[in-house]
């Protein structure tokens with residue numbers, strides 16, 4: 001079984017003809033982008049041009065140098081209004097499906113995750129195209145893409161995914177990095193229809209709180225585990241200062257048997273939060289802080305916190321062949 005990081009973002013500026021788009025509409029977003037770029041190990045000056053190629057080369061070298069065998073590389077579709085219109089101004093970044101399919105065809109270290117808003121007029125055609133192109137996972141942020149996953153119109157879409165064995169990675173819980181269009185879709189209960197259709201579904205961030213004031217849905221997610229054996233959670237971005245509180249709810253063995261390892265790269269993972277929360281020993285925090293590879297550092301933190309090896313390999317048994 002491969003050790004997999006199930007939640008790794010691709011970003012690009014289109015400089016190599018990738019079709020990726022990336023924008024920083026205000027100073028705050030620009031500073032956040034600079035910070036994220038620096039955590040990848042790239043110079044902030046790469047935001048002036050050349051991000052497409054530099055990001056891929058850097059990510060590939062980090063995965064190769066880590067204890068992780070493969071990373072699920074995420075495309076990013078456009079958000080849409082309830083009547084299916086693209087909401088360009090609500091998208092901070094866009095990564096076309098072709099880009100992740102092409103990179104995964106070239107590099108065994110990447111597992112391609114397409115991103116398809118099921119309300120797109122061409123959603124079924126795009127899904128067929130991605131399945132044929134080798135996509136294993138489909139990623140959405142229902143609250144940011146504005147997708148009511150339990151809208152009965154989307155049933156054929158989920159049924160096709162289930163038939164192809166494609167895994168659904170869905171953001172759950174609050175979000176601060178990109179604009180939220182519908183807060184209610186942060187609730188994992190909105191994933192009921194795809195789960196009922198038989199789609200293997202991963203609730204990213206385990207539906208936890210992303211700050212101090214937003215809703216915490218981890219308890220609801222854990223209740224749903226009892227009803228659906230095809231429902232999972234990832235522990236991505238949980239070793240951060242704003243999300244560490246979710247960790248303790250995931251460690252009991254019966255819950256942990258549904259947890260998958262994910263980093264949310266390039267979101268920085270430092271371990272200060274888990275140390276404050278007494279989930280990480282000072283000695284481990286200090287030692288792991290010296291690891292400069294963000295992909296490896298997050299894996300080391302998760303292990304030191306107590307996530308067992310199976311959380312790293314579990315996804316390999318769930319992916320379609």
Ligand SMILES: [Zn+2]
Nearest residue numbers: 007009236264
């Ligand atoms: Zn993410």
